[in-house]
Amino acid sequence: MRRLEFDALNADLAAVSGLLEQRSADEDPIGHLQLTARKSELESELARLQQDHERRASVALYFGGRPVVGSRGILANFGGKMLEIYQDLVSKRFAASELTEPLSARGTIPLRNNTQLLVTEVARGSFGFVLEEAEQNDEHLETRLKQVVADISEIIYHTSQVGDQGFEDAAEMLDDRLLISLRTFFRTLDDAGATMRLLDDHREVVLHREDVERGRIRADSLETDETEVVETGIIFLLPDSRRFEFRSLEQQSIKKGTVAPDVMSRLTQAPERSLTDILGKQVQARFQERTIRQASGLSRQTYRLVDIERPIQHEKAGQ
Numbered sequence: 001m002r003r004l005e006f007d008a009l010n011a012d013l014a015a016v017s018g019l020l021e022q023r024s025a026d027e028d029p030i031g032h033l034q035l036t037a038r039k040s041e042l043e044s045e046l047a048r049l050q051q052d053h054e055r056r057a058s059v060a061l062y063f064g065g066r067p068v069v070g071s072r073g074i075l076a077n078f079g080g081k082m083l084e085i086y087q088d089l090v091s092k093r094f095a096a097s098e099l100t101e102p103l104s105a106r107g108t109i110p111l112r113n114n115t116q117l118l119v120t121e122v123a124r125g126s127f128g129f130v131l132e133e134a135e136q137n138d139e140h141l142e143t144r145l146k147q148v149v150a151d152i153s154e155i156i157y158h159t160s161q162v163g164d165q166g167f168e169d170a171a172e173m174l175d176d177r178l179l180i181s182l183r184t185f186f187r188t189l190d191d192a193g194a195t196m197r198l199l200d201d202h203r204e205v206v207l208h209r210e211d212v213e214r215g216r217i218r219a220d221s222l223e224t225d226e227t228e229v230v231e232t233g234i235i236f237l238l239p240d241s242r243r244f245e246f247r248s249l250e251q252q253s254i255k256k257g258t259v260a261p262d263v264m265s266r267l268t269q270a271p272e273r274s275l276t277d278i279l280g281k282q283v284q285a286r287f288q289e290r291t292i293r294q295a296s297g298l299s300r301q302t303y304r305l306v307d308i309e310r311p312i313q314h315e316k317a318g319q
Contacts, residue, residue: 002054003201006046013042056135057117057146059153059200061086062128065209066193074127078192083119083129085188086152088181091115093155094148096175100260100306102226102288103177115145126197150202155182157205160215167218171292172257172302176224186216221295229287231255235308236279239268244305246285255287257303267308284309 016039025032067078094115096103103109114135121130133145151173158170159182174182189196189212196212198205207215233248242264246255267278286307293299 002049002058003060003199006049009042009046009049013039013046016042054201055142055146057133057143057149057200058131059117059149059198060123060128060130062123062126062197062199064126064195064197068127068194071127075192078188078194079129081188082185083131085181085185086131087115087117089152089155089178089185090117090145090148092175092178092181093151093173094145096173096178097148097151097258098144098261100262102175109177115148128197146201149200153198153200153203153205156185156198156207156215157203159186159218160205160207160211162214168300171222171300174222174224174292175226175290179219179222179224183216183219186212186219190216218294223293225291225293227289227291229289229303230284231287232282232284234280235283235285237264237267239264246287246303246305249282255303257287257305259305263305263308278308 016035020032020035020039023032023035061082063074063079063082067075088109091109091112092103095110095112098111116134117131118134119129120132122128123130133143135143135145155170155173155178158167161167188194189207193209194212195209196205196207198207231246231248231250233246233250236245237259238244242259242261244255244257244259247253248255285305288304288306290302290304291299292302
């Protein structure tokens with residue numbers, strides 16, 4: 001995993017630099033020459049890593065606390081269960097982001113085969129696992145699964161932290177199915193007396209015991225409701241980030257949120273005039289409105305654009 005290799009090279013570079021400071025070329029010409037060459041080699045490797053951007057999903061899950069016996073091993077039932085829960089989080093987030101309709105309350109997770117992660121390495125220090133995207137590809141852009149792994153890190157981090165700053169943005173990604181797995185994630189960690197460190201290409205999340213307990217309480221207290229809303233207003237789209245802004249003429253309000261993939265594909269792959277006909281024009285749009293309620297009484301509505309009609313043509317005067 002690129003991030004782990006980067007950290008290891010930085011640690012080696014710090015050690016070599018420390019040894020170089022303790023000797024001079026006059027005192028130890030051979031040793032000084034070897035260490036200087038090693039330092040140059042490490043700096044070149046770091047420069048290469050910074051330019052070689054990882055495009056596939058990868059994440060390291062480290063565990064500590066009662067289920068872990070030093071760096072020797074981890075309880076099999078705990079380690080296996082945490083891997084299963086993490087895979088569920090990734091699969092549910094991926095399906096929810098790619099499908100137009102909400103996930104059903106029960107049953108098979110759609111597109112699960114597209115989200116399979118491989119255990120490619122056992123991570124030492126504390127004890128954990130390195131997971132990487134199973135699919136091999138030659139894409140020049142980051143895979144969708146890599147963004148989903150980053151989303152899960154954001155959700156876990158903000159659910160476990162003090163205060164609500166940042167949590168509202170993470171809550172936008174939660175639905176009923178994902179919330180169930182998030183609760184199971186924190187309950188399993190808490191019941192086992194475990195701690196965790198999660199490391200992906202975007203961020204590092206460290207869950208101490210108090211963070212695990214806080215995450216469990218918050219996840220258990222969250223409630224979500226979903227409903228469908230149809231309104232008339234002015235629409236603006238950001239195709240690259242799959243987001244929208246909608247100025248409702250009926251509610252005199254502004255809605256912002258994400259666009260369902262098939263809606264964005266339909267608009268961008270259609271003849272070019274489709275977008276110019278719609279952007280900034282009065283349309284009828286259909287949204288999934290999700291309300292997330294916290295135990296504190298705070299609530300937030302998030303929106304997803306799931307359908308859009310052609311511009312509404314006003315009748316000419318006298319007709």
